[in-house]
Amino acid sequence: MSYLSLPSSSSSSSRRTWRYEVFLSFRGEDTRNNFTGHLHKALQRKGIHTFKDDKNLPRGEQIRPELLRAIEQSQISVVVLSKNYANSSWCLDELVEICTVINKPGYTVLPVFYHVDPSHVRNQRGHFKEAFDKHQQNSSRKIPEWKSALEKVAGLAGHHVNGNKSESDIIEEIVMDVTHRLKHKFSSLADDLVGMQSRVEAFVKLLNLDSSDDDVRFLGILGMPGVGKTTLAVVVYNRISYHFEACCLLHDVSKVHKGPGLVSLHQQLLFETVGIDPKEVWEEHKGKKLMSTRLRNCKTLIVVDNVDSADQLEKLVGKPEWFGPGSRIIITTRDKQILEHHGVHKDKVYEVELLTDVEALELLCRRAFKSDDPPDKEFEKLTCKLLQYAKSLPLAIRVLGSSLFNCEQSEWEAQLERLEENPNEEVMGVLETSIGLLQPMDQDIFVDVACFFEGEEENYARKILCHCGFYPERGIGDLRRKSLIVIVNGTLWMHDLLKELGRKIARGGFPQEPAKWSRLWLYKDLQAVKTGTEKVEAIVLKEEDVNVDEMLPLRAEALSQMTRLRLIIFPSMKFAGKLNNLSDSLRFLSWKKFPFSCLPSSFEPTKLVELILIDSNIRLLWEGEKALPELKIIDLRGSKNLIKTPNLKGVKNLEELNLEGCSGLLEVDASIGNLRKLTILNLRHCDRLISIPNTLFLSTSLETLNLPGCLILAQRLNFGSPP
Known part of the structure; x- marks a missing residue:
C-alpha cells in the first residue's frame, strides 16, 4: 500500500x-x-x-x-x-x-x-x-x-x-x-463516514428492496473489529427504514447477552416492532414464542448487531417464517461460521473491506484537520507516514487522527517517533500511542471504563469516577470526542480493541502477575493474588462473572494488604481468613453480603464518599467515633444482624442513611440527631427498633423519614399500627 x-x-x-x-x-x-x-x-x-x-x-x-x-x-x-x-x-x-x-x-x-x-x-x-x-x-x-x-x-x-x-x-x-x-443521497450522520457511499450502495443491492418477490431475506455484514460493520448497518438502517412497517436495531447483541440477557433483547425487539409491553416477556421461551407468531404479517427490518454465537440468532430471529413478506434481517458479526450456521448464503454476505488509500487519507484529514486535505506540504508528508501505521482500519485512523487534532508539526513528529520504535506493531500499538496523549486523569478514566464500566449506564459510571476524584464531566467528554468511547441511549460503549488496550495498560507489563496490576476485574485473577499487592488501586467484580458455588473462597489477608485501593465493588462472594485491614484510600466501597461482623478497627477512610453493604453480616459498623468527613451515603439495607447504628459524630456530611430491613436493629445512636445535612433516613421494616433520638423530629435538613413496619417503635410513640 x-x-x-x-x-x-x-x-x-x-x-x-x-x-x-x-x-x-x-x-x-x-x-x-x-x-x-x-x-x-x-x-x-x-x-x-x-x-x-x-x-x-x-x-x-x-x-x-x-x-x-x-x-x-x-x-x-x-x-x-x-x-x-x-x-x-x-x-x-x-x-x-x-x-x-x-x-x-x-x-x-x-x-x-x-x-x-x-x-x-x-x-x-x-x-x-x-x-x-x-x-x-x-x-x-x-x-x-x-x-x-x-x-x-x-x-x-x-x-x-x-x-x-x-x-x-x-x-x-x-x-x-x-x-x-x-433515499438516494449519502447520510451525513457523522463527519467521518468516509467511503460509506459505495459500501451502502453495494449492500443495498444485496437487500433487493425493489424485488416483486415477497421473500424474507437474512443478510450478513462481515469484517474484522473496527472496520465499520456497525456503522454500515446503522447507515443502511436509517436509509431504508421507511420501506418497512416495523423496525428495530439491536445494538451489540453479544454484550447485552452477557449482561441483561436475551430476555431484554426480546423485550426491546417486540416493543419497538409491534408494541408488546416488556412485562409480557419475562423469560426466553416466552420471547421466542412471541417472536415466532406476532411478526408473521408484518414487513419488518431488524439489525442484529455484533453477534458472537449461533444461539443468539436462533432465539432472536430464528426462521424466515417468523416474519412477514418482504422482511429483511441484517446481521453483523466477525464470525463467518455463525452466518453459515444460520443459513445465510455466501451471496447474501457483504464483507466490509479496509479503506482505500484515498479514503484513509480523507478520514485522517477530517479527524486531524477538520478538512479533506492536509493544510500544507509538511503535513502531507506527516500524514503519509502516519497512515503507514494505521493499516487502513477506520477505528485506528479515527482515534489517531482525533488525538492529533489541532496539534503542531512537532507533536506529529514526536508521535511518529514513538511509532517508529515499534514499526511492526499491529493496530493495538497504534491505539496505545493515542492513549499516551491523554492527560493522566483522562487515562485513568479510560482504563476504568475499559476494565469496569463499558456497557454500564453513563450516570452510574460518572458517579463513581467523580467519587474517585477524576472529574468525569470533562474526561468522558474528551474520551468521546477522541473516539475512544461512544454513548448510546445513556450507555457507555467501547470498541473491543480499545477495551483490550485499556486492560493491557492495567496489567502494566505483568500479564501473568495480577498482584502487580492496577485494576482487577475477574474473580480468578483476584483469587491468584497472595502478596505484593501495593499496585492494586481498584477491584470491580460483576455478579455474572462470579459463580460462588464453583469457586474457592478468596483470601481476606490479600485484600488487607492492598493499601492503595480507592474502589471496591463486590457481589456476594466467599472469603476465608480474617479481614485485618482495608485501604484508607477507599472512596467508594460496595460489598454485597459483606461476610464480616464489623469493619476493621484500623479502617479510617477519610475520602470515602459512599459505603454500601447490602445484606451484610455486620453487627456493629465500627466502635467509637470515626472521622469520615467526605462520607455522604451509608446503605446497610437487609443487614439483619445489625444491632445499633454507630457513632456518627465524625460523619458530619452524611446525607443518606438506609437501614431498611435491618430487622435486628434495636437502637439508633443519639449522634444522628446532630447531623445537619441528613436528608433521608430509611428505617422501613426495622421491626425490633425500640427508639430513635427525639432530636430527629427537630431536624431542619431531614426530608424523608421512613418508619413503616417499625411495629414496636410505633407502639412506643403511640403512632398506632403503621401501614
Whole structure:
C-alpha cells in the first residue's frame, strides 16, 4: 500500500460535504413548542440528522456564521411559514440565505404553510402585509430581497397545515417526503463516514428492496473489529427504514447477552416492532414464542448487531417464517461460521473491506484537520507516514487522527517517533500511542471504563469516577470526542480493541502477575493474588462473572494488604481468613453480603464518599467515633444482624442513611440527631427498633423519614399500627 501521492486540493474542492440532512427554519414564538418541536423529534426518530436553532437572537443582531454554514451544509431546508414568520427580520434574513443556495445541485427547499395562505405569503397579504408595513416604517433596505425570497419559496410545492387534517398526520407525511428525497443521497450522520457511499450502495443491492418477490431475506455484514460493520448497518438502517412497517436495531447483541440477557433483547425487539409491553416477556421461551407468531404479517427490518454465537440468532430471529413478506434481517458479526450456521448464503454476505488509500487519507484529514486535505506540504508528508501505521482500519485512523487534532508539526513528529520504535506493531500499538496523549486523569478514566464500566449506564459510571476524584464531566467528554468511547441511549460503549488496550495498560507489563496490576476485574485473577499487592488501586467484580458455588473462597489477608485501593465493588462472594485491614484510600466501597461482623478497627477512610453493604453480616459498623468527613451515603439495607447504628459524630456530611430491613436493629445512636445535612433516613421494616433520638423530629435538613413496619417503635410513640 502506498501513500506517496496525494490528491490535489482541486480534486476535493468540488466535492460537496453535507453536514446536516435537514435545516429547520421557523418562527420560534409560533411553533417552537408545538408543530416544529414535534416535527424535529419525528425527524430525529427516523434517524435524520437535523439542525434546529433554538437560540433567541437579540434585537438587531446579525445571523451567526454557524447558522449560515448550517444552511449551506444541509441537503434540505424545511421552512415553516407561520402567521408571524415575516414579523422577524431574522427569519427573513435566514430565508434570503436559503434562497441563495436553492439552485445548487442536490439542495432542496420544502415549505410548510402553517395556517397561512400561500398566496398571502407570495404576495405579502394579510399578516404578511401587516409585517411588511412595519418593516417599511423602519425604512429597511432589505425589503426587496425579503419579498423576493418569500415569493420564490411560496411558489414551491409544499405541505399545508390548515385544520383539514391532524398535525400528527401531516408531520408523518413531511417525514416520509423528506426520507424519499434523501433515499438516494449519502447520510451525513457523522463527519467521518468516509467511503460509506459505495459500501451502502453495494449492500443495498444485496437487500433487493425493489424485488416483486415477497421473500424474507437474512443478510450478513462481515469484517474484522473496527472496520465499520456497525456503522454500515446503522447507515443502511436509517436509509431504508421507511420501506418497512416495523423496525428495530439491536445494538451489540453479544454484550447485552452477557449482561441483561436475551430476555431484554426480546423485550426491546417486540416493543419497538409491534408494541408488546416488556412485562409480557419475562423469560426466553416466552420471547421466542412471541417472536415466532406476532411478526408473521408484518414487513419488518431488524439489525442484529455484533453477534458472537449461533444461539443468539436462533432465539432472536430464528426462521424466515417468523416474519412477514418482504422482511429483511441484517446481521453483523466477525464470525463467518455463525452466518453459515444460520443459513445465510455466501451471496447474501457483504464483507466490509479496509479503506482505500484515498479514503484513509480523507478520514485522517477530517479527524486531524477538520478538512479533506492536509493544510500544507509538511503535513502531507506527516500524514503519509502516519497512515503507514494505521493499516487502513477506520477505528485506528479515527482515534489517531482525533488525538492529533489541532496539534503542531512537532507533536506529529514526536508521535511518529514513538511509532517508529515499534514499526511492526499491529493496530493495538497504534491505539496505545493515542492513549499516551491523554492527560493522566483522562487515562485513568479510560482504563476504568475499559476494565469496569463499558456497557454500564453513563450516570452510574460518572458517579463513581467523580467519587474517585477524576472529574468525569470533562474526561468522558474528551474520551468521546477522541473516539475512544461512544454513548448510546445513556450507555457507555467501547470498541473491543480499545477495551483490550485499556486492560493491557492495567496489567502494566505483568500479564501473568495480577498482584502487580492496577485494576482487577475477574474473580480468578483476584483469587491468584497472595502478596505484593501495593499496585492494586481498584477491584470491580460483576455478579455474572462470579459463580460462588464453583469457586474457592478468596483470601481476606490479600485484600488487607492492598493499601492503595480507592474502589471496591463486590457481589456476594466467599472469603476465608480474617479481614485485618482495608485501604484508607477507599472512596467508594460496595460489598454485597459483606461476610464480616464489623469493619476493621484500623479502617479510617477519610475520602470515602459512599459505603454500601447490602445484606451484610455486620453487627456493629465500627466502635467509637470515626472521622469520615467526605462520607455522604451509608446503605446497610437487609443487614439483619445489625444491632445499633454507630457513632456518627465524625460523619458530619452524611446525607443518606438506609437501614431498611435491618430487622435486628434495636437502637439508633443519639449522634444522628446532630447531623445537619441528613436528608433521608430509611428505617422501613426495622421491626425490633425500640427508639430513635427525639432530636430527629427537630431536624431542619431531614426530608424523608421512613418508619413503616417499625411495629414496636410505633407502639412506643403511640403512632398506632403503621401501614
